[in-house]
Amino acid sequence: MQLQKIKTPKYVDQCVLNSLFDGNVFFLDQKWNLEWHIPYYIPCLDKQLPPQLYLDYMSARNNPFLIH
Numbered sequence: 439m440q441l442q443k444i445k446t447p448k449y450v451d452q453c454v455l456n457s458l459f460d461g462n463v464f465f466l467d468q469k470w471n472l473e474w475h476i477p478y479y480i481p482c483l484d485k486q487l488p489p490q491l492y493l494d495y496m497s498a499r500n501n502p503f504l505i506h
Contacts, residue, residue: 468498473506 447453476495477483484492 469503472502
C-alpha cells in the first residue's frame with residue numbers, strides 16, 4: 439500500500455497520487471487545484487515565490503475551478 443510507504447503525508451490524497459505517478463504527470467493550471475489556505479500559512483507569499491508563479495497563483499485564486 440502506497441500510504442504505508444509515505445508514513446506521514448502532509449496532504450494524504452496528493453502525496454499518494456504523487457508517489458504513484460512520480461515522473462508520469464501532466465501539470466494543470468493552478469485554477470484546477472487551488473489550495474486556498476496557502477496565504478494564511480505563508481503571509482509573505484509574494485516574497486516567497488518567483489513573480490510569475492505568484493501571479494499565476496493569484497489569478498487562479500480570483501477564478502478557481504476547483505478549490506482544494
